[in-house]
Amino acid sequence: MVNLTMRSPDPIVLERRGETIEAATETEQVPLTFQIKDLSVWYGEKQAIESVTMDIPSNAVTSIIGPSGCGKSTFLRCLNRMHELVPRTRMEGKVLLLGKDLYSPDVDPAIVRRRVGMVFQKSNPFPTMSIGENVIIGLRLNGVRDQKFLNERLEKSLRMAALWDEVKDDLHKPGTSLSGGQQQRLCIARALAVEPEVVLMDEPCSALDPIATAKIEELIHELKTQYTIVIVTHNMQQAGRVSDYTAFFYLGKLVEFGPTSKIFTNPSERKTEDYITGRFG
Amino acid sequence: MHTIRANKHIWRKVKNVLVSATTFLSAILVIAPLALVFFHLLINGAGSVNWAFFTQLPKPVGVVGGGMANAIVGSLELLALGSVVGVPIGVLGGVYLAEYGSARANSILRFIADVLNGVPSITWGVVVYGLVVLRFKGFSAYAGGLALGLIMIPLILRTTEEVILLVPNGYREAALALGIARWKTIVHVVMKTASKGIITGILLALARIGGETAPLLFTAFGNRFWNHNLGEPIAALPLQVFTYAISPYDDWHRQAWAGALVLVVGIFCINVLVRILTRERKPAVV
Numbered sequence: 001m002v003n004l005t006m007r008s009p010d011p012i013v014l015e016r017r018g019e020t021i022e023a024a025t026e027t028e029q030v031p032l033t034f035q036i037k038d039l040s041v042w043y044g045e046k047q048a049i050e051s052v053t054m055d056i057p058s059n060a061v062t063s064i065i066g067p068s069g070c071g072k073s074t075f076l077r078c079l080n081r082m083h084e085l086v087p088r089t090r091m092e093g094k095v096l097l098l099g100k101d102l103y104s105p106d107v108d109p110a111i112v113r114r115r116v117g118m119v120f121q122k123s124n125p126f127p128t129m130s131i132g133e134n135v136i137i138g139l140r141l142n143g144v145r146d147q148k149f150l151n152e153r154l155e156k157s158l159r160m161a162a163l164w165d166e167v168k169d170d171l172h173k174p175g176t177s178l179s180g181g182q183q184q185r186l187c188i189a190r191a192l193a194v195e196p197e198v199v200l201m202d203e204p205c206s207a208l209d210p211i212a213t214a215k216i217e218e219l220i221h222e223l224k225t226q227y228t229i230v231i232v233t234h235n236m237q238q239a240g241r242v243s244d245y246t247a248f249f250y251l252g253k254l255v256e257f258g259p260t261s262k263i264f265t266n267p268s269e270r271k272t273e274d275y276i277t278g279r280f281g
Numbered sequence: 282m283h284t285i286r287a288n289k290h291i292w293r294k295v296k297n298v299l300v301s302a303t304t305f306l307s308a309i310l311v312i313a314p315l316a317l318v319f320f321h322l323l324i325n326g327a328g329s330v331n332w333a334f335f336t337q338l339p340k341p342v343g344v345v346g347g348g349m350a351n352a353i354v355g356s357l358e359l360l361a362l363g364s365v366v367g368v369p370i371g372v373l374g375g376v377y378l379a380e381y382g383s384a385r386a387n388s389i390l391r392f393i394a395d396v397l398n399g400v401p402s403i404t405w406g407v408v409v410y411g412l413v414v415l416r417f418k419g420f421s422a423y424a425g426g427l428a429l430g431l432i433m434i435p436l437i438l439r440t441t442e443e444v445i446l447l448v449p450n451g452y453r454e455a456a457l458a459l460g461i462a463r464w465k466t467i468v469h470v471v472m473k474t475a476s477k478g479i480i481t482g483i484l485l486a487l488a489r490i491g492g493e494t495a496p497l498l499f500t501a502f503g504n505r506f507w508n509h510n511l512g513e514p515i516a517a518l519p520l521q522v523f524t525y526a527i528s529p530y531d532d533w534h535r536q537a538w539a540g541a542l543v544l545v546v547g548i549f550c551i552n553v554l555v556r557i558l559t560r561e562r563k564p565a566v567v
Contacts, residue, residue: 080458082454082457082458085453085454085457110457110460110461110462111460112460113457113458113459113460114459114460115460117458117459118454118458120451120454120455120458122451124449124451124452124454124455126452126455126456126470126473126474127452127474128470128473128474128476137456137459137461137469137470138459138460138461141456141459141461141462141465141466141469142459142460142461187455190455190459191458191459194459194460
């Protein structure tokens, strides 16, 4: 049995792809993409994350919820070493990606970020580039020259991001000419084009209207067959709709982690229940 | 009671008129010199700006006619040489300030650049005279270009830094999150996004040094003939204007006016180009 919370003594049965898998943490029977051990992060003197330990299962959507300033985004950024870009950050603990320590000295952060893609809160297509260039820029700047390969990957990525039909005749137009929701899907296509194993999403819908949000959520649902997805969201309904697992963070600590259905219907912690029912946060 | 209030009211109105009149006058005084200079140059110089001015060499003393072709080309060569020194160092230094340096080192660098921007331009001429002209025993286009380039460096450095800092951080993060190396992110995403601003800074620096005379006095020196070797003295438009203006000959005075007019129009054109570049819509801010 997978002990997903690592804190709660109750074993949790993992349901994936319609079958029930029973596994123990020590054995590797349930594929885990990330294993996070005692992760703590400081910005200068201020501690943003306090010894978080959790596992993130493969080919599933894990959402991270919690009130503002609880360390959700910081936690997400530790999974692809983006938090290092902030000056005066310090971290302790381990983050294993498929068993390999992301922070060991021989690991190049650029390689980590190629394997763990990221989509940001505000869509940010490069303003100097066309729609097509935006998608393949990651490959191009990582040294891919083969035009045929680039074209194939361009179409494949845009199709996966459910944007191909809308933009296939306008690939030369600026990426910023698209609507907000299309821009966000363009950013997803751009992240998928480098073929990562994981996609991190930091409140990807918070700047979008409900229709655009619904499209992105549908997309997340389809992407999880091929990718492991970790999404930070402020919107609890969204967490409920899209995710298989939910982690609740509060004041830099992981309060509870488990299958979304359990967190939302029968949380073990009082704090989780209070937050989910809207009593604070 | 009533009269006092009325008086107060009138006094307030008078003050209001006085203040707005003073500010209006000041505004006029800002524009007036440009209009006067341009008008004066047109009256005195337009008559001598002709085909010969752009195509012929200066005639010997006493012979009427001739032109400043060598000085115009010489100025362009000096601007090019100055850019070779000033553009790469200024742009890369600006990138360093905006993207890499530590806060403390940056504030020192920024302070030095601001001081350098205030150094009188003749100082640069003297410095290059001491460093280059004396050592290589001769005035040269290289020395003139170096003096102009040194003036460009702090100008371009500061404008480049500022426009690069304007690039929203979201683009840097997006590129880095694709596993793109830091330097590639800076060159292909950040600098590309800021390219218009960087070019604007370069053009403004060129407009500034295009009219510089003092730093060329001890370096490029001036030349009445075509320069076929950048290791030799070279003519420059501002230098030629200076030489002709202090001469005792009427024909040279006319040519000096023409030279000044061409110079002002050239710099005016650069500024118009800058306006066109900066007028275009800025990229959507992330």
